[in-house]
Each structure stands twice: as structure tokens, then as C-alpha cells.
Amino acid sequence: MQVTKVKYALWAADWERCVRFYADLFGGTVTMRSEVWSEVQIAGATIGIHGGGEGKRTWTGLTFQVDDLREGIVRLLACGGQLASEPNDTPEDPLHLAMAIDPEGNEFMMTQRRH
Numbered sequence: 271m272q273v274t275k276v277k278y279a280l281w282a283a284d285w286e287r288c289v290r291f292y293a294d295l296f297g298g299t300v301t302m303r304s305e306v307w308s309e310v311q312i313a314g315a316t317i318g319i320h321g322g323g324e325g326k327r328t329w330t331g332l333t334f335q336v337d338d339l340r341e342g343i344v345r346l347l348a349c350g351g352q353l354a355s356e357p358n359d360t361p362e363d364p365l366h367l368a369m370a371i372d373p374e375g376n377e378f379m380m381t382q383r384r385h
Contacts, residue, residue: 277309277316278332281323282374287350288319291372295349296334325375332378339365339382346370346380 282288289308292298298310298317305321312334336342343353346368354369354377368380 283325285321
């Protein structure tokens with residue numbers, strides 16, 4: 271047996287909004303689209319989106335490392351997501367982690383490598 275692809279599945283009450291959110295926020299490519307199952311490829315990973323979710327707030331374990339977290343937060347909000355809490359940014363600990371929520375209630379992290 272050979273693994274041909276690894277996918278991470280999210281549930282969405284509004285699957286089309288969820289597909290649009292991840293494609294727009296992270297510049298992902300939609301490779302499959304249907305009410306039952308859609309796929310968005312982001313940086314070589316596949317996010318599967320399953321319709322029929324309840325829209326409840328759920329921790330996913332997903333983390334997206336970006337090159338500019340401040341820009342990522344602006345884009346998150348513009349795409350319809352929200353911050354779970356404002357990230358810390360101090361001289362001792364520069365901004366490197368944001369807890370985010372997609373429009374379907376799926377929680378994820380956006381990180382930036384510390385320099």
C-alpha cells in the first residue's frame with residue numbers, strides 16, 4: 271500500500287462559504303467542489319470540506335504558517351473570519367501566533383516564524 275494524499279477534513283454548515291474562505295484567505299486552489307465534499311489545496315496540503323456541519327465552534331488542530339502574520343490577520347478579517355483573541359506583540363515576544371476562527375466555527379492557528 272502507498273499513501274497517495276493526506277487530507278484534513280473540516281465540517282461546514284455553509285460549504286460554499288467555507289471553500290471560498292480558505293481559497294481566498296490562503297490563495298488556495300479548489301480542486302473539487304460539491305455539497306458533500308470539496309477540496310482546497312494550500313501549500314501542498316489538502317483541506318477537505320464536508321457539507322452538513324452544524325457550525326459549532328470546534329478546535330481543528332490546523333496551523334497555517336505565513337510569512338506576514340499582521341497581513342494574515344487583516345486578510346482573515348476581510349475574508350469573514352475572526353480572531354479568538356488578540357495576539358500578543360511585545361518587544362520581548364514579537365507577534366508570531368494568532369488563534370483564528372473561520373466563518374463555520376472551525377478554530378485554527380496562523381503562525382509566523384520567529385526571527
